[in-house]
Amino acid sequence: MILINLLLALAFAQTTAQPLTPDNQPSEPFRIADRVYYVGSSDIASYLITTRDGHILIDAGYESTAPQIEANIAKLGFKIRDVKILLNTQAHYDHAAGFARLKQVTGAQLMISERDAPVIEAGGKGDFVLTDAKYQFPPVRVDRRLRDGDQVRLGEATLTARLTPGHTKGCTTWTFDANDRGRSYKVVVLCGLTILEGTNVSGMPEYPTIQSDYERTFEVLKRMPVDIFLGAHAGYYGGQEKARKLRENPEGPNPFVDPDGFRSFVNSAEKRFRDQLNRR
Ligand SMILES: [Zn+2]
Numbered sequence: 001m002i003l004i005n006l007l008l009a010l011a012f013a014q015t016t017a018q019p020l021t022p023d024n025q026p027s028e029p030f031r032i033a034d035r036v037y038y039v040g041s042s043d044i045a046s047y048l049i050t051t052r053d054g055h056i057l058i059d060a061g062y063e064s065t066a067p068q069i070e071a072n073i074a075k076l077g078f079k080i081r082d083v084k085i086l087l088n089t090q091a092h093y094d095h096a097a098g099f100a101r102l103k104q105v106t107g108a109q110l111m112i113s114e115r116d117a118p119v120i121e122a123g124g125k126g127d128f129v130l131t132d133a134k135y136q137f138p139p140v141r142v143d144r145r146l147r148d149g150d151q152v153r154l155g156e157a158t159l160t161a162r163l164t165p166g167h168t169k170g171c172t173t174w175t176f177d178a179n180d181r182g183r184s185y186k187v188v189v190l191c192g193l194t195i196l197e198g199t200n201v202s203g204m205p206e207y208p209t210i211q212s213d214y215e216r217t218f219e220v221l222k223r224m225p226v227d228i229f230l231g232a233h234a235g236y237y238g239g240q241e242k243a244r245k246l247r248e249n250p251e252g253p254n255p256f257v258d259p260d261g262f263r264s265f266v267n268s269a270e271k272r273f274r275d276q277l278n279r280r
Pocket of ligand 1 (some may be wrong): 090092167191
């Protein structure tokens with residue numbers, strides 16, 4: 001009987017397990033600066049900020065990224081139960097689907113921007129462009145709703161939430177200071193500026209203020225002080241290449257310090273936004 005159950009369980013696991021997408025392949029965790037680590041998958045980013053009073057985790061990935069994040073935190077020698085605060089860049093399934101599991105295994109407080117919180121609590125329902133059921137994920141209760149400029153403090157860490165809406169209505173870019181080799185750097189975890197298919201940036205019934213939101217987002221980002229450029233996807237800033245560079249030359253300059261990379265990323269996104277506006 002036990003054997004039959006085991007065989008059934010195996011068969012079930014085989015038919016339900018989704019193969020991991022190319023952006024979600026297991027990745028080695030890596031250090032970015034003192035107390036700042038990448039713990040995500042190949043492209044789906046997740047950041048651990050450690051403090052003497054516990055840790056902060058930014059982004060939870062897909063449902064199948066969450067166990068990878070847990071494994072990466074353990075690999076770095078930290079305890080998943082020491083994660084006290086969960087933060088998010090954007091309420092999309094590739095960055096938020098893992099929160100239900102991670103909240104359960106950590107017991108942490110989930111803090112989400114006011115305008116993304118309803119989408120997180122509805123498991124992805126209510127997004128203005130990702131409306132298909134395949135983009136839904138396990139809903140999870142939000143413990144604190146954040147406004148532009150709100151600070152999140154834990155131990156010696158202070159993170160500031162900057163609202164950079166457009167990609168989602170509550171798209172949140174995180175800023176904080178971190179040290180590396182005795183120098184202090186301004187770290188930015190960029191939410192995202194990708195205009196998804198089906199988006200009309202001049203305005204749409206589901207998101208009438210999208211154009212003015214994007215205009216303000218570009219203004220905020222262009223004025224933002226940046227040394228270390230991070231984002232919701234490692235691909236935004238060539239994270240895996242920079243990690244390789246650092247492994248090969250650990251005494252060299254920190255490749256994550258890349259203010260020019262940030263400026264050119266924001267400028268290209270703004271150009272795509274203006275191009276779409278001009279086509280209409
Ligand atoms: Zn997204």
